[in-house]
Amino acid sequence: MTDLTTNTTAKAAEGEARFGDYVQLLKPRVMSLVVFTALVGLLVAPVPVDPMIGFTAILFIALGAGASGALNMWYDADIDRVMRRTARRPVPAGRVEAGEALSLGLWLSAISVAMLGLATNWMAAGLLAFTIFFYAVVYTMWLKRATPQNIVIGGAAGAFPPMVGWVAATGSVSLEALLMFGLIFMWTPPHFWALALFMKSDYHEARVPMLTVTHGRAETRRQILIYTVLLVPVALGLGFTSVAGPVYLAAALVLNAVFLKGAWDIWRRDEAAAEADGYATEKRVFRFSLYYLFLHFGALLVDAGLRSWGIA
Incomplete structure (x- = not known):
């Protein structure tokens, strides 16, 4: 076999879709957060859920999240191709055809909604269907390319999972479910x-009207502080509902103090200082924000466990 043949074969192999590429279409890292928050919503609900039904519910909520991810990657392939952090995704990289991503997303949407309805109740299934529609159509196809408020309004898509889990267990929406929704919505x-x-350069090159592109970094810093201030009472308010307890309230007090301090530090920074240290403060606050949400919902889960053991 010649070197030319070997190189051609290697390149062809690199372009072929593998199982991992289809998994990547489902955005597994985003799915993990969806699964966790939905699981917490289901487990803290005041109605006991059969373990098999609970497992089935979370499985199909996860598939619904994956469906949203596949539809997002199908439609956003042109943007993903331009942005450095997304250019190697399966569709823009050419390993998966756009039509395959669309087909996978549509099939998983139908299966996840139908099976969640059969396993739990149709209100939960309807809420899951709306979540998929909101992320794939309202956010991906409209808001993301149309307005700097894309993240603000579009954040609702990521905020629905704990509510879906709650409704799967109870068949209804309550203040607790709304506050769990609000926590994620205001955090986004x-x-x-x-x-x-x-x-910023990625969004600018892809012509995505992120706030940093349309209004500049100074205004973005101000908005981060404003939304963090608005987030604090939602997070603390959840601590005074039936699903929370001393662990959550203590965690919320500490986490929100740290997050608020981070937002304040970002607001006080000027671009010269940020560029000088490679946006160290902004990166630190972003990393902390990942733990922020996980630890809030983890604390809810701990309090639920303590209640079930009669400790709290």
Whole structure:
């Protein structure tokens, strides 16, 4: 076999879709957060859920999240191709055809909604269907390319999972479910805008109207502080509902103090200082924001466990 043949074969192999590429289409890192928050919503609900039904519910909520990811990658292939952090995704890299991503997303959407309805109740299934629609159509196809408020309004898509889990268990929506929704909804803008501060060039080149592109970094810093201030009472308010306890309240007090201090530090920074240290503060706050949400929902889970053991 000649060197030319070997190189051609190697290149062809590199372009072929593998199982991991289809997994990547489902955005597994985003799915992990969806699964965790939905699981917490289901487990802290005041209605006991059969373990098999609970497992089935979370499985199909996860598939619904994966469906949203596949539809997002199908439609956003042109943007992903331009941005450095997304250029190697399966569709823009050419390993998966756009039509395959669309087909996978549609099939998983139908299966996840139908099976969640059969396993739990149709209100939960309807809420899951709306979540997929909101992320794939309202956010991906409209808001993301149309307005700097894309993250603010579009954040609702990521905020629905704990509510879906709650409704799967109870068949209804309550204040607790709304506050869990609100926690994620209000967390989303400062989380993504902190990222956008040190990834502005990507969004600019892709012509995505992120706030950093349309209004500049100074205004983005101000908005991060505003939304973090608005987030604090939502997070603390959840601590005074039936699903929370001393662990959550203590965690929320510490986490929100740290997050608020981070937002304040970002607001006080000027671009010269940020560029000088490679946006160290912004990157630190962004990393902390990842733990922020996980630890809030983890604390809810701990309190639920303590209640079940009669400790709290």
